[in-house]
Amino acid sequence: xxxxxxxGRGRKRTLAAGSAEPALWGLVGNTPLIPLPSSTVFDRPxxxxxxxxEWLNPGGSVKDRPALFILRDxxxxxxxxxxxxxxxxxxxxxIAYAMLGAAAGIGVTVCVPANASVERKALLEAYGAEVVFTxxxxxxxxxxxxxxxxxxxxxxxxxYADQYNHPANPRAHYxxxxxxxxxxxxxxxxxxxxxxGTTGTLMGTGRRLKERNPAVQLVAVQPDGPFHGLxxxxxxxxxxxxxxxxxxxxxxxxxxATEDAEEEVRRLAKQTGLFVGWSTGAALVAxxxxxxxxxxxxxxxxxDSGDRYLSEQGRLAGERR
Numbered sequence: 001x002x003x004x005x006x007x008g009r010g011r012k013r014t015l016a017a018g019s020a021e022p023a024l025w026g027l028v029g030n031t032p033l034i035p036l037p038s039s040t041v042f043d044r045p046x047x048x049x050x051x052x053x054e055w056l057n058p059g060g061s062v063k064d065r066p067a068l069f070i071l072r073d074x075x076x077x078x079x080x081x082x083x084x085x086x087x088x089x090x091x092x093x094x095i096a097y098a099m100l101g102a103a104a105g106i107g108v109t110v111c112v113p114a115n116a117s118v119e120r121k122a123l124l125e126a127y128g129a130e131v132v133f134t135x136x137x138x139x140x141x142x143x144x145x146x147x148x149x150x151x152x153x154x155x156x157x158x159x160y161a162d163q164y165n166h167p168a169n170p171r172a173h174y175x176x177x178x179x180x181x182x183x184x185x186x187x188x189x190x191x192x193x194x195x196x197g198t199t200g201t202l203m204g205t206g207r208r209l210k211e212r213n214p215a216v217q218l219v220a221v222q223p224d225g226p227f228h229g230l231x232x233x234x235x236x237x238x239x240x241x242x243x244x245x246x247x248x249x250x251x252x253x254x255x256x257a258t259e260d261a262e263e264e265v266r267r268l269a270k271q272t273g274l275f276v277g278w279s280t281g282a283a284l285v286a287x288x289x290x291x292x293x294x295x296x297x298x299x300x301x302x303x304d305s306g307d308r309y310l311s312e313q314g315r316l317a318g319e320r321r
Contacts (some may be wrong), residue, residue: 001102002311003136003213012048012228020084020175021072022100022103024058024100024103024123025100027058028057028058028064028065028068028165029057029065029176031052031054031180032053032056033050033185034053036050043069047191047290047296047298050112050297051299053279053301055276055277055302057096057304058099059238060101060123060307061092061303061305062177062201062301062302062303063089063095063096064092064100065167065172065173065176065177066163066166066169066173067096067163068096069168070087070163070166071085071097071104073166073168074106075251077159083107084108084109084159085097085107085158085159086110086159086161086223087147087161087162088111088140088146089110089111089140089230090116090139090197090232091111091112091308092120092303093125093306094110094112094120094131097129097266098110098128099125099240100127101127108130109150109158109302111131111143111144111147112131112132112143113133113135113136113139113140113143114134117311119309119311130289140197140234141240144240160224164242164243164244165242165244169198170199170201170204170207170244170245171204172204173200174205175204176186178206178209179203181209181299182212185297185299189213189297190215190216190295190297191218191261191287191292192218192219193219193283193301194206194283194300195222195232195233196217196236196303197232197233197234198236198242199242199244200242201303202218202249202300202301205282206250209247217252218249218250219252219253219254220250221233221254221256221279221285221300222234222235222253222254222255223258223281223282224255224256224257224258225238229258229262229278230261231278231280231309232279232304238283239266256285256286259269261281261284263283264284265281268284275305275307276305276306277304278309283302296311
């Protein structure tokens, strides 16, 4: 039996017999929207606010979506599983590659900053990924540079996925996340708030929502400076800008301090029982600044849960660095 897959540029290709996707891959996506009480998020009656609970993907983060589409592209091209998938990541995409790759018998090598949380490191080891740790002071940019070096030195061993420039990254969100949101809100979504890391989530989801309703407002969230503690997010003015990023697409960009995002994480956990990651906290801060009318419906992308940050006890206790 032959299987048809779509590569990262939307082209359909047929795989040989025996190439059916692992059942685990079919669990990616279709995450729920969780409503937040307005009194929890805002100090005054304002819009309906929903979290897109991406931590409920099988790998625990929004990155399962682009990782899956990129893996499909590598298979469609005939690069995988003949070679090892190689990429740079701040952590979540690395885990997604490792989990999905393990299910399909695909070797995975990831370059990750050495200051990734203990939880992320443990998950990568559990899934059997080969991990190359890079200088924490260089952040995700250092991981990107190291991955490029490895790819250039051993092209026969590695297929360099390059999530920051691969069109399958935003395409995953264009085809899945956006249509889920449209369906879940019955087309009533007015604002989408998402952090910028690879930028694929906002680029893909936002572009598709704009096609359905040009009035939808896209709010990009960045750290307020180059030195920050918002893992997974990029301060684009001081970083390698992803090739998939279109600066014209967002209607608004909010810059958020790490401490403000951490405070939101603690407040949300205590008031709603939802323990989200720091990037979601930053998006909540940005949502508070919108001044949207009470008729608005705001969706915040929640990339992961706070479980992956439990080892950072000082942050959870509210200590200022």
